[in-house]
Amino acid sequence: MKDPVDLADKLALFSEHWSPKVVARLNDYEIKVVKLAGEFVWHDHAGTDELFFVIEGRLTIQLRDPDERRVTLRPGQLYVVPRGVEHRPVADGEVAALLIEPTGTVNTGEAGGGLTATYDDSLLDAPGTDG
Numbered sequence: 001m002k003d004p005v006d007l008a009d010k011l012a013l014f015s016e017h018w019s020p021k022v023v024a025r026l027n028d029y030e031i032k033v034v035k036l037a038g039e040f041v042w043h044d045h046a047g048t049d050e051l052f053f054v055i056e057g058r059l060t061i062q063l064r065d066p067d068e069r070r071v072t073l074r075p076g077q078l079y080v081v082p083r084g085v086e087h088r089p090v091a092d093g094e095v096a097a098l099l100i101e102p103t104g105t106v107n108t109g110e111a112g113g114g115l116t117a118t119y120d121d122s123l124l125d126a127p128g129t130d131g
């Protein structure tokens with residue numbers, strides 16, 4: 001039996017921004033927590049949708065879809081960016097968020113660059129998993 005995962009405990013274990021940490025897996029998907037601050041890079045994920053769920057703070061997701069939409073999320077709100085749609089997360093102050101995406105999804109998608117995160121599942125068995 002797996003033990004419950006405490007997101008607040010997991011978030012207390014790191015401070016760096018734009019570096020998603022795997023906290024759970026289901027089927028071929030991973031649940032990650034991440035801290036965001038300021039503007040990310042424009043990018044897209046050709047092969048997958050990407051779910052953002054805001055835990056703390058206020059996150060705007062800019063979208064290069066036909067409507068040039070900007071979606072602002074408060075704690076408790078989520079948004080799914082469709083596959084292939086260019087997007088840029090912009091954090092107003094610091095934001096803590098949960099991501100759901102297929103295993104192997106890279107944070108900068110097709111764009112690459114200096115903000116590309118190293119795969120990190122070191123929190124899977126760290127404190128915050130009760131028991």
Ligand code: NI
Nearest residue numbers: 045050107109
């Ligand atoms: Ni993305």
